[in-house]
Amino acid sequence: MNELNILGEPAGGEHHHCWRCGHDPAPEPAEPLSLFCQFCNTLQPPVPDYYAFFNLPRELALDLAELQRKFYALSRLLHPDRYTRAAERERKYSLEATAILNDGYRVLRDPVERAEYVLKEAGFDLGEQRSRDVPPELLEEVFELNMALDELKSGDQSAVPQLVESRASFQQMLGEIDGELAGQFRRHDHSEAREARHTILEQIRKILNRRRYIRNLVSEVDRQLTAHGA
Amino acid sequence: MAYSDKVLDHYNNPRNVGSLDKKDPSVGTGLVGAPECGDVMKLQIKVNADTGIIEDAKFKTFGCGSAIASSSLATEMLKGKTVEEALAIKNTELVNELSLPPVKIHCSVLAEDAIKAAIQDYKAKAETPAPAATA
Structure with a gap:
């Protein structure tokens, strides 16, 4: 089910084919869901899930040093300045990815916010307390x-x-x-x-x-x- | 958000504020709190053991206007009712009477919880006879 919207992007944020070269990582299940196409290295539509974005296991006791290391590495890779000459679509993705990167880092590095995020994603209603x-x-x-x-x-x-x-x-x-x-x-x-x-x-x-x-x-x-x- | 006239009335002139002696075997105390807004509500009833009628009710609530109004109204409703009748009081009655908006319904739920807790405390005391030393 790969419904495309007006921009030709897959609906629902999941991407299977590179939007530029058409490379499909699906036949290689070992390949992690990646921000960049493994073939042509083009930035892909970023996944909104923070754990998936950072490619971290869905754990609550996160390794903060590892998280920070990934944050710095991704900050460099995704910085919009690197995309000033890129295609409009890639520029847009770099802005979106940078926003998710910053929000995700802020949430995941704090134990309480991280737990609340995992609860919300697991379908818990955090407003309902007795x-x-x-x-x-x-x-x-x-x-x-x-x-x-x-x-x-x-x-x-x-x-x-x-x-x-x-x-x-x-x-x-x-x-x-x-x-x-x-x-x-x-x-x-x-x-x-x-x-x-x-x-x-x-x-x-x-x-x-x-x-x-x-x-x-x-x-x-x-x-x-x-x-x-x- | 504007409070209804009835909420303002109970907030400005709360009925039955105060406390009863919680060691008194005829007194039931309910203490409840709402984590989301930090409200804490203490509601007490004094029951006539012979008739089972609630003769007095007092409350002290720390919280928003709706929480104070809900508990104030609850004490008014409790007086003169039997314990069994009091158990049947539903938060929706408080909501309707005070015209509480949806975001304040939890205040009425808290008041209902407080009533139930007070009755439970009274019943627990009635089942276990007071120590002889209190005479």
Whole structure:
């Protein structure tokens, strides 16, 4: 199914034949989906999937040094300055590819954004979160924190030491959560089965919810402490 | 986004703000939170053990206007109802009464969760007799 649009590009971003020389990498399955035609070295329509773009395995515990190395190498290869004399189509691809390169690098190098990306691509709805994702002990602490914040907002400086203490405790929690995430990332990468991966991704989503919740609290405490000169 | 008049009314004059003694065996406490917006809602009911009627309800909510209005209205609806009637309260009733827009429906869901949590806490207490030392 190789439907072509007006520009003669294959629909859906998948490319099998080089748009310029017609080379078809498909008969050689060992050949990875490449940004450049293996035959005439022409830039191909870039794939929007970040992992495929960087030609990296779909892993959560990514090798950041490897990612950075690829980012620099691809930045040089794709830079629009290299394509000023190229065909219009190739110039367009270099702009598109550079945008994907930068977005992809920004997302993949950050563990939280990377996990959210993988979740979204796996069909998880990140907007849908319910209170049961937050453990009750944590809610108690959050409630107390909000009470103290209210006191501070009404000008009661006596809440400051408690807030500073809570912030430290929440920051420590963030550290623990990051450790927990790293562990789940490794479990995910070691699981081959789709269902097993899905179950782990569900766990990861819950951890991310908790993380976002706590991170918001820490920034709120920071903001209020600064605003009230503490 | 503009709040409805009813939301503004509950937000500016919240009903039944406060707390009940959570150690009291006739009091059920529900504490829920929404990770996406950082809201946290505490809702408490005081039940007459003989009649099963909710005699008092209090709340304290940290969150947006819709979350405060949802929990304020919830406490009003709870008073005078039996525990079983209270369990049947649906978030859609809060949505309709407050004319909540779709993006604020989760606030009403949170309030429904809080009601259910408070009732569950009350029931759990009723099943396990209070320690004799509290007398």
